[in-house]
Amino acid sequence: MAFDDNDNKLWLSGNEAIALGAWEAGVQVASGYPGTPSTEIMGNLVRYEGVYGEWAPNEKVGLEVAIGASFAGVRAFATMKHVGVNVAADPLFTASYTGGRGGLVVLTADDPQMHSSQNEQDNRNYAFAAKLPMLEPSDPAEAKAMMRTAFELSERFDCPVLFRTTTRIAHVKGVVEKGERVATKPASVEKMPAKFVMLPGNARMRRAEIEKRMAAARELAETLPENRVEQGSGRRGFICAGTSYNYVKEAFPEAPVLKLGMVWPLPEGMIRDFAATVDELIVVEELDPFLETHIKAMGIDCHGKDLIPSQGELNSFIVRKAVEPDSVGELFAPLDLPMRPPNMCAGCPHRGIFYNLSKMKDVFVSGDIGCYTLGFLPPLSAMDSCVCMGASVTVAHGMSKALGEDGMGKVVAVLGDSTFMHSGMTGLLNAVYNESNATVIILDNRTTAMTGHQNNPASGKNIKGEPAHAVNLEKLCEAIGVPRVRVVNPHEINKTKKVLKEEIASPDPSVVISRAPCVLLPEMVKAKKPVYFTNLENCSGCMACVRLGCPAISWHPLTPEQAEERGYTKKQKGYAEITEVQCNGCGQCAELCKFEAISTREEN
Amino acid sequence: MRQSGNILFSGVGGQGILLASELTAYAQLEAGFDVKKSEVHGMAQRGGSVEAHLRYGERVYSPLIDPGTADILVAFEILEAARYLPYLHKDSAVVVNTQKILPPAVALGKMEYPDNILDELTDRGIKVVAIDAFAVAKEVGELRTANVAMVGAMSNFLAASPQVFLDVIDKKVKPAFREVNKQAFEAGRKLVYN
Numbered sequence: 001m002a003f004d005d006n007d008n009k010l011w012l013s014g015n016e017a018i019a020l021g022a023w024e025a026g027v028q029v030a031s032g033y034p035g036t037p038s039t040e041i042m043g044n045l046v047r048y049e050g051v052y053g054e055w056a057p058n059e060k061v062g063l064e065v066a067i068g069a070s071f072a073g074v075r076a077f078a079t080m081k082h083v084g085v086n087v088a089a090d091p092l093f094t095a096s097y098t099g100g101r102g103g104l105v106v107l108t109a110d111d112p113q114m115h116s117s118q119n120e121q122d123n124r125n126y127a128f129a130a131k132l133p134m135l136e137p138s139d140p141a142e143a144k145a146m147m148r149t150a151f152e153l154s155e156r157f158d159c160p161v162l163f164r165t166t167t168r169i170a171h172v173k174g175v176v177e178k179g180e181r182v183a184t185k186p187a188s189v190e191k192m193p194a195k196f197v198m199l200p201g202n203a204r205m206r207r208a209e210i211e212k213r214m215a216a217a218r219e220l221a222e223t224l225p226e227n228r229v230e231q232g233s234g235r236r237g238f239i240c241a242g243t244s245y246n247y248v249k250e251a252f253p254e255a256p257v258l259k260l261g262m263v264w265p266l267p268e269g270m271i272r273d274f275a276a277t278v279d280e281l282i283v284v285e286e287l288d289p290f291l292e293t294h295i296k297a298m299g300i301d302c303h304g305k306d307l308i309p310s311q312g313e314l315n316s317f318i319v320r321k322a323v324e325p326d327s328v329g330e331l332f333a334p335l336d337l338p339m340r341p342p343n344m345c346a347g348c349p350h351r352g353i354f355y356n357l358s359k360m361k362d363v364f365v366s367g368d369i370g371c372y373t374l375g376f377l378p379p380l381s382a383m384d385s386c387v388c389m390g391a392s393v394t395v396a397h398g399m400s401k402a403l404g405e406d407g408m409g410k411v412v413a414v415l416g417d418s419t420f421m422h423s424g425m426t427g428l429l430n431a432v433y434n435e436s437n438a439t440v441i442i443l444d445n446r447t448t449a450m451t452g453h454q455n456n457p458a459s460g461k462n463i464k465g466e467p468a469h470a471v472n473l474e475k476l477c478e479a480i481g482v483p484r485v486r487v488v489n490p491h492e493i494n495k496t497k498k499v500l501k502e503e504i505a506s507p508d509p510s511v512v513i514s515r516a517p518c519v520l521l522p523e524m525v526k527a528k529k530p531v532y533f534t535n536l537e538n539c540s541g542c543m544a545c546v547r548l549g550c551p552a553i554s555w556h557p558l559t560p561e562q563a564e565e566r567g568y569t570k571k572q573k574g575y576a577e578i579t580e581v582q583c584n585g586c587g588q589c590a591e592l593c594k595f596e597a598i599s600t601r602e603e604n
Numbered sequence: 605m606r607q608s609g610n611i612l613f614s615g616v617g618g619q620g621i622l623l624a625s626e627l628t629a630y631a632q633l634e635a636g637f638d639v640k641k642s643e644v645h646g647m648a649q650r651g652g653s654v655e656a657h658l659r660y661g662e663r664v665y666s667p668l669i670d671p672g673t674a675d676i677l678v679a680f681e682i683l684e685a686a687r688y689l690p691y692l693h694k695d696s697a698v699v700v701n702t703q704k705i706l707p708p709a710v711a712l713g714k715m716e717y718p719d720n721i722l723d724e725l726t727d728r729g730i731k732v733v734a735i736d737a738f739a740v741a742k743e744v745g746e747l748r749t750a751n752v753a754m755v756g757a758m759s760n761f762l763a764a765s766p767q768v769f770l771d772v773i774d775k776k777v778k779p780a781f782r783e784v785n786k787q788a789f790e791a792g793r794k795l796v797y798n
């Protein structure tokens with residue numbers, strides 16, 4: 001059968017293809033921080049022989065590790081999601097000056113439509129701003145092939161090369177052909193201070209080099225096979241790149257197309273020649289008018305965002321409709337249905353914390369990014385802000401300073417263990433140093449759950465699941481100078497409530513570590529706890545358990561007659577019931593029930 | 605035999621849509637088609653609505669099914685069938701699992717689960733095949749095979765022979781689960797025309 005491991009043809013996701021491409025390109029060191037839709041690249045890459053790969057605590061660290069490896073002469077790779085590049089922007093902009101020795105590729109996975117992100121920034125703008133070449137594939141097969149080009153360009157132009165994907169590259173599966181790994185070079189130490197020490201004097205010299213290499217890259221763009229014209233018929237031509245190319249090919253299969261594989265710098269001559277062959281030129285791109293703006297700056301007239309939406313993803317229907325509005329037929333209208341947003345899992349430890357916070361109506365909950373962001377949704381509705389990773393602590397501190405005495409006991413920050421490692425620590429340092437009265441709750445579920453359970457420096461395991469040092473969060477907070485550090489088991493709702501109340505009331509900065517593993521961790525799935533069930537005859541319909549928002553608990557409304565039939569009083573409005581196959585045995589609901597209606601089969 | 609087509613999978617995170625769409629993709633590859641499949645990971649998997657788009661043909665560019673062009677919708681839950689109405693056309697076939705999973709607003713008693721919502725599809729002339737995939741899975745003795753029973757039911761609408769799917773199960777499913785999955789596939793397949 002085709003497409004099994006021995007075949008040359010593989011059926012791979014874009015991320016799997018990129019990992020394969022990086023390996024074939026001879027990558028020896030890779031570092032990244034998880035983030036949808038980039039995460040699976042690193043997980044796949046570490047399975048190959050001859051590659052050292054790691055999870056870094058954040059994207060800046062990851063990129064700097066890759067820069068170090070490049071300085072040592074080997075090919076190096078850093079992966080991150082689009083907002084991760086904001087975190088790594090500092091080293092990125094100066095690595096543009098230093099260049100390296102081994103090829104260095106920085107992957108940015110953008111998320112138009114915000115399937116799993118807090119914004120939909122278009123990271124092609126980074127290529128322009130940092131003066132770096134950027135490649136953008138259209139499907140998994142191209143993604144694999146372009147990895148090699150990216151490393152070659154990086155070494156040829158002595159600079160990092162940006163590699164941009166989007167959700168519809170990263171999480172699309174397609175047919176990919178396997179190749180050979182190129183010969184790798186051994187690492188070595190070579191001192192090149194004029195190139196690597198970015199003091200003003202050296203940096204001014206390197207600044208001139210940037211202009212030279214970008215001029216050379218512009219010239220190469222004219223003949224790079226990744227930029228190509230596909231002849232067609234008709235007087236209307238399209239310029240596109242990335243996944244937009246696919247939509248143009250489906251919507252207008254006959255039309256001439258200039259497909260750009262390198263989206264920065266642009267092949268001006270090629271674009272000019274192509275424009276001359278058509279009467280109407282349309283640039284089709286998701287998000288910003290990046291290509292359009294630069295093409296117009298060449299003095300070439302074209303359509304772009306006057307037709308094509310600049311928000312969200314495209315598809316071929318949207319492209320066809322934008323260009324030829326009369327060509328698309330009527331669709332069935334959507335039905336008005338209850339939405340199905342995501343929810344924290346049954347038995348999620350975070351729920352216990354947010355349940356308690358949901359009862360503290362006058363407390364502002366400065367939130368952060370992770371599974372726990374879902375604590376924002378009803379019925380808990382217990383998160384009041386969420387900006388970017390790490391901002392929970394700093395925003396809480398800023399609020400408490402603005403509020404002064406009035407803010408006492410009114411502001412808490414909530415963040416996960418991975419987020420605390422990523423960028424929460426520095427904020428906490430500031431909160432202590434500058435005498436905050438905010439309380440910080442660290443949700444230590446032993447993993448980076450949101451992105452698919454990657455290990456982090458607090459997990460005690462490395463990227464391969466091998467034992468690694470686990471940072472001691474209590475001692476770390478103490479070393480930072482937090483005078484009050486408490487640890488709670490979030491499943492114990494009442495005990496947790498008491499600790500939270502005490503710490504929120506305290507005028508000192510304090511940290512509450514909420515410690516219980518994510519229920520989806522393999523060891524938790526294996527050690528499945530006894531599940532709970534509802535003794536329906538005892539249920540009084542008080543809804544105390546329903547307010548947890550556990551997906552295993554459902555509310556069944558009753559008419560007065562139905563209530564009587566079931567042996568309840570007429571006044572009882574309904575009853576709650578646990579779906580046992582969904583229950584993960586956390587016991588939170590049982591603690592909330594005052595009528596002994598919830599227990600395990602063993603207790604019963 | 606159809607030369608190209610669009611198969612949309614929809615359901616609730618955790619129902620096994622990815623495996624179902626994966627088996628179907630391999631079967632179409634075996635049948636000699638170019639195939640692209642698109643899925644969304646991350647936030648959407650925490651019990652929310654999930655979808656996977658599968659397109660096959662001689663040469664497939666776009667990984668996304670356009671609204672109004674899904675030839676087959678394989679829905680693992682009733683509401684998640686109705687939600688994708690704008691993707692259907694009047695000749696679409698819908699294979700839907702009769703399971704109901706209450707969305708949060710319904711579980712909290714704030715909204716009601718709509719009754720007879722599949723009538724909205726049949727009223728528009730769409731062919732709807734409702735099957736109890738969970739019952740099939742119970743019968744073969746492994747609850748986690750409901751997704752493969754759905755693939756079995758859906759396979760009636762594809763040209764690929766059932767043997768292709770069984771071969772794919774042999775290759776892609778862990779040995780311990782192969783037999784039950786094959787049984788679930790066969791039982792699901794029989795449910796459509798019996």
Ligand SMILES: Cc1ncc(C[n+]2csc(CCOP(=O)(O)OP(=O)(O)O)c2C)c(N)n1
Nearest residue numbers: 035084369370371416417418419448449450
């Ligand atoms: C700068 C940046 N990098 C990566 C991400 C992707 N991301 C979102 S939440 C998260 C980590 C969540 O882990 P943790 O804080 O431990 O919470 P959990 O999901 O385990 O509850 C990551 C990596 C992001 N949003 N921003």
Ligand code: SF4
Nearest residue numbers: 345348371449518519
């Ligand atoms: S994956 Fe883990 S942390 Fe995320 S919602 Fe589920 S139990 Fe909670």
Ligand code: SF4
Nearest residue numbers: 347550583584587589
């Ligand atoms: S014990 Fe209660 S709250 Fe916990 S998972 Fe089971 S039903 Fe949900």
